[in-house]
Amino acid sequence: xxxxxxxILRYVEKPGRYTGGEFGQETKSSEGINCRxxxxxxxxxxxxxxxxxxxxxxxxxxxxxDVLCERVYAPWTDMEEQMRLHSLPLFTxxxxxxxxxxxxxxxxxxxxxxxxxxxxxxxxxxxxxLSEERDxxxxxxxxxxxxxxxxxxxxxFFDIFSIGxxxxxxxxxxxxxxxxxxxxxxxxxxxLREASHIEGFYVPSLYTVEYNADGTIxxxxxxxxxxxxxxxxxxxxxxxxxxxxxKPLVPYLETVHDRIVLEVYRGCIRGCRFCQAGMVxxxxxxxxxxxxxxxxxxxxxxxxxDEISLSSLSISDYSELDSLTDGLLSWTEDExxxxxxxxxxxxxxxxxxxxxxxxxxxxxxxxxxEAGTQRLRDVINKNVTEEDLFRAVxxxxxxxxxxxxxxFMNGLPTETDEDIEGIAxxxxxxxxxxxxxxxxxxxxxxxxxxxxxxFIPKPFTPFQWEAQTELEELERRQLHLKENIxxxxxxxxxxxxxxxxxxxxxxxxxxxxxxxxLEARKRGIRFDAWDEHxxxxxxxxxxxxTGVDPAFYANRxxxxxxxxxWDVIDCGVTKEFLLRERHRAMKGEATPSCREKxxxxxxxxxxxxxxxxx
Amino acid sequence: MKEITTVRIKFSKEGRLIYxxxxxxxxxxxxxxxxxxxxxxYSEGFSPxxxxxxxxxxxxxxxxxxxxxxxxxxxxxxxxxxAERLAPALPPEIRVLDAYNSSxxxxxxxxxxxxxxxxxxxxxxxxxxxxxxxLTASPLVIIKKTKSGEKETDISPFISNVSVTSExxxxxxxxxxxxDSANYLNPEYLVKLLDERLSLSxxxxxxxxxxxxxxxxxxxxxxxx
Numbered sequence: 001x002x003x004x005x006x007x008i009l010r011y012v013e014k015p016g017r018y019t020g021g022e023f024g025q026e027t028k029s030s031e032g033i034n035c036r037x038x039x040x041x042x043x044x045x046x047x048x049x050x051x052x053x054x055x056x057x058x059x060x061x062x063x064x065x066d067v068l069c070e071r072v073y074a075p076w077t078d079m080e081e082q083m084r085l086h087s088l089p090l091f092t093x094x095x096x097x098x099x100x101x102x103x104x105x106x107x108x109x110x111x112x113x114x115x116x117x118x119x120x121x122x123x124x125x126x127x128x129x130l131s132e133e134r135d136x137x138x139x140x141x142x143x144x145x146x147x148x149x150x151x152x153x154x155x156x157f158f159d160i161f162s163i164g165x166x167x168x169x170x171x172x173x174x175x176x177x178x179x180x181x182x183x184x185x186x187x188x189x190x191x192l193r194e195a196s197h198i199e200g201f202y203v204p205s206l207y208t209v210e211y212n213a214d215g216t217i218x219x220x221x222x223x224x225x226x227x228x229x230x231x232x233x234x235x236x237x238x239x240x241x242x243x244x245x246x247k248p249l250v251p252y253l254e255t256v257h258d259r260i261v262l263e264v265y266r267g268c269i270r271g272c273r274f275c276q277a278g279m280v281x282x283x284x285x286x287x288x289x290x291x292x293x294x295x296x297x298x299x300x301x302x303x304x305x306d307e308i309s310l311s312s313l314s315i316s317d318y319s320e321l322d323s324l325t326d327g328l329l330s331w332t333e334d335e336x337x338x339x340x341x342x343x344x345x346x347x348x349x350x351x352x353x354x355x356x357x358x359x360x361x362x363x364x365x366x367x368x369x370e371a372g373t374q375r376l377r378d379v380i381n382k383n384v385t386e387e388d389l390f391r392a393v394x395x396x397x398x399x400x401x402x403x404x405x406x407x408f409m410n411g412l413p414t415e416t417d418e419d420i421e422g423i424a425x426x427x428x429x430x431x432x433x434x435x436x437x438x439x440x441x442x443x444x445x446x447x448x449x450x451x452x453x454x455f456i457p458k459p460f461t462p463f464q465w466e467a468q469t470e471l472e473e474l475e476r477r478q479l480h481l482k483e484n485i486x487x488x489x490x491x492x493x494x495x496x497x498x499x500x501x502x503x504x505x506x507x508x509x510x511x512x513x514x515x516x517x518l519e520a521r522k523r524g525i526r527f528d529a530w531d532e533h534x535x536x537x538x539x540x541x542x543x544x545x546t547g548v549d550p551a552f553y554a555n556r557x558x559x560x561x562x563x564x565x566w567d568v569i570d571c572g573v574t575k576e577f578l579l580r581e582r583h584r585a586m587k588g589e590a591t592p593s594c595r596e597k598x599x600x601x602x603x604x605x606x607x608x609x610x611x612x613x614x
Numbered sequence: 615m616k617e618i619t620t621v622r623i624k625f626s627k628e629g630r631l632i633y634x635x636x637x638x639x640x641x642x643x644x645x646x647x648x649x650x651x652x653x654x655x656y657s658e659g660f661s662p663x664x665x666x667x668x669x670x671x672x673x674x675x676x677x678x679x680x681x682x683x684x685x686x687x688x689x690x691x692x693x694x695x696x697a698e699r700l701a702p703a704l705p706p707e708i709r710v711l712d713a714y715n716s717s718x719x720x721x722x723x724x725x726x727x728x729x730x731x732x733x734x735x736x737x738x739x740x741x742x743x744x745x746x747x748x749l750t751a752s753p754l755v756i757i758k759k760t761k762s763g764e765k766e767t768d769i770s771p772f773i774s775n776v777s778v779t780s781e782x783x784x785x786x787x788x789x790x791x792x793x794d795s796a797n798y799l800n801p802e803y804l805v806k807l808l809d810e811r812l813s814l815s816x817x818x819x820x821x822x823x824x825x826x827x828x829x830x831x832x833x834x835x836x837x838x839x
Contacts, residue, residue, distance in 0.1 A: 001630070003823070004820060006823070007820050007821075007822065007823060008820075009633060009675070010675055010816075010817075010824060011817050015633040015674065015675070016630075016633040016634045016635075016638065019630040019633050020630070021629075021630040021705075021707075023642075023645075023705050086820050250645060252631070252634040252638045252641070252642060252705075253634065253638055254637070254638065254641065258641075300648075301649070302649070303645060303649070304644070304645030304646060304647070304648030304649040304703070305645065305648075306644070306645075306648065335648070336656065336662060336664075362660075362661065
């Protein structure tokens with residue numbers, strides 16, 4: 001640790017965020033290293049350290065003999081102030097080396113609201129923001145993660161994007177880098193051109209985007225014949241053999257998910273029409289319980305964590321959940337290790353599961369009906385009925401629970417006031433279930449919490465064409481719901497609609513948003529995902545200063561034959577399928593899960609082991 | 615399940631680990647106990663917790679060579695066995711210095727010895743003398759944070775055995791500070807006091823440097839064990 005950092009650490013909150021050296025950190029010798037990667041998470045340490053994907057990817061890169069991968073998180077504002085004051089450039093956790101001195105600087109893009117942090121981190125590292133402004137000595141800037149499925153709003157900042165799962169792709173990229181450096185054929189442009197031939201890599205500077213007079217895209221074409229017209233995402237076919245950090249780092253500071261995270265399977269058999277994760281992570285690929293149990297045991301022994309979280313998009317859809325939980329419980333109970341689940345579908349909530357999973361046994365319960373009426377739930381393909389919900393909460397109440405949390409969305413396509421009133425009614429009915437449950441816990445007053453977010457149309461979903469409801473109308477609907485909730489035992493909370501609007505702009509954005517992001521950086525915007533820093537007015541000023549209309553991206557219904565900014569990416573699920581689903585949605589027709597009947601989404605052509613796909 | 619034995623571990627905390635808080639340290643130990651496979655005694659009840667406790671809190675940024683933790687076990691193990699299992703499960707910045715059974719309670723602790731090193735370009739020529747004059751003044755009134763808010767406190771009765779040496783721009787202060795629960799004096803107050811009285815501008819001056827190290831813990835004049 002250098003003296004400047006030591007000096008600064010006295011004057012910042014939670015200095016442990018910036019020291020690295022977490023338990024289990026292995027120091028890799030710098031000898032024989034031919035490629036150094038700085039892997040950045042554009043948010044705080046506590047959030048970044050909770051991300052399993054980043055740990056997996058740092059792990060696979062460090063498995064390569066001649067690659068060194070180190071971690072970087074966004075410094076909190078007090079630290080940023082000190083770093084700027086003392087001219088301390090952005091540094092990595094492990095060695096404390098300048099990020100700008102690395103060969104490749106990778107960013108994982110987990111949510112759109114982190115884009116302003118990406119630019120701020122580049123600036124703190126002293127790296128020019130725009131790809132075209134970076135010379136041969138600057139690092140290659142690599143992007144990946146869920147937001148890379150529509151990389152266009154940040155296309156000019158990145159040299160290259162990794163599309164899809166990176167466990168195999170990233171080492172292929174570093175091997176190419178090392179090879180070209182060794183044989184002398186390396187230059188930034190030669191490397192990027194060559195890298196565009198590796199499946200799953202998108203080099204935005206190799207494509208020309210032309211626009212129509214109305215601002216829609218006229219064409220997006222490769223500049224050279226050897227560059228692919230569309231980039232297909234990568235997947236790991238066999239999850240059992242995929243890298244899993246069996247000896248994960250253990251942070252000293254308390255992080256957001258401070259526990260062992262066991263990824264049970266990838267993909268989702270449900271087809272909720274608003275859900276991007278459920279589409280882009282297809283096809284479903286499961287791990288076997290034997291492998292999961294071994295990985296959990298190993299991670300426990302090396303970390304001493306007292307909680308294991310079973311993570312997947314919908315854990316109860318795992319085909320071998322019983323043997324997994326039985327296998328884990330055979331030792332976790334004696335060791336006082338808790339099992340937890342992030343969320344549950346109401347139709348799979350059982351007494352047995354409640355007995356097995358501590359977070360279900362002791363915590364409050366959270367269900368996500370998403371919409372207030374059956375009609376709207378059919379539109380979004382949630383495939384959950386009121387009866388399912390009442391049965392689940394009835395079960396919970398009968399074993400003494402009193403607190404239930406319900407998640408909904410406002411502004412879903414076709415939503416009317418009746419659907420909003422339906423949310424209030426559903427909450428009331430859930431409360432009545434409590435009073436009608438004989439075995440209910442009378443010692444504590446019941447509470448139903450209704451939490452409502454705003455619908456955001458996302459790329460690669462059947463709702464990708466939909467306009468987001470106007471801000472004022474969203475706010476009116478939020479208020480309308482408030483007026484309809486009269487019972488004091490029902491607590492109502494809602495997400496700020498302006499945050500969701502900005503998210504919608506960047507989710508469906510194109511390259512014309514680049515100047516807006518540059519302007520936002522000039523105006524000092526960062527940490528948009530944090531309430532205390534999000535400033536909608538400041539953002540709107542950045543839009544008007546650059547002459548870009550946010551409504552064009554957020555509030556416009558896109559044409560079905562329009563070229564979409566993300567059409568250059570192939571995420572497995574076909575546009576024909578998404579269109580088919582959109583049309584079924586408008587007719588209120590539900591689509592069964594992948595296990596009941598294949599709906600022909602197209603992701604099966606990517607392959608995969610232990611999958612319901614044919 | 616019954617508690618069978620309590621083992622006291624004396625340990626040091628240094629390096630990067632000085633930047634973690636007391637609460638963080640709790641987690642570090644509870645995970646280390648699990649990695650070490652120690653048969654911890656758990657509290658009864660709905661959500662059982664392992665029973666262990668620390669002697670004195672150590673403020674953020676301070677290193678130490680005299681920290682103590684008592685661990686309650688549900689099986690009979692000798693202190694040596696506990697130390698042997700625990701040492702490799704701890705981060706390298708925490709070293710086990712001693713392990714024994716003890717009946718002396720933590721709350722009997724009255725004092726701690728510290729070494730405070732301050733480097734500053736703003737020290738005058740007679741820096742050691744100036745520092746000593748500030749620290750040995752009586753009364754010495756500062757604004758001290760207490761549970762009931764900030765209040766003016768004369769801290770001169772809580773400071774003793776002050777010796778100060780200086781070398782170049784660095785002043786080394788050895789002192790004994792009150793550490794009983796009613797009168798615990800955080801050595802950071804001394805740094806703050808010197809910063810203000812001697813106009814050191816420690817935060818602004820990036821060549822400045824502060825190191826605080828806890829040297830020993832006492833029951834009156836007896837070393838605590």
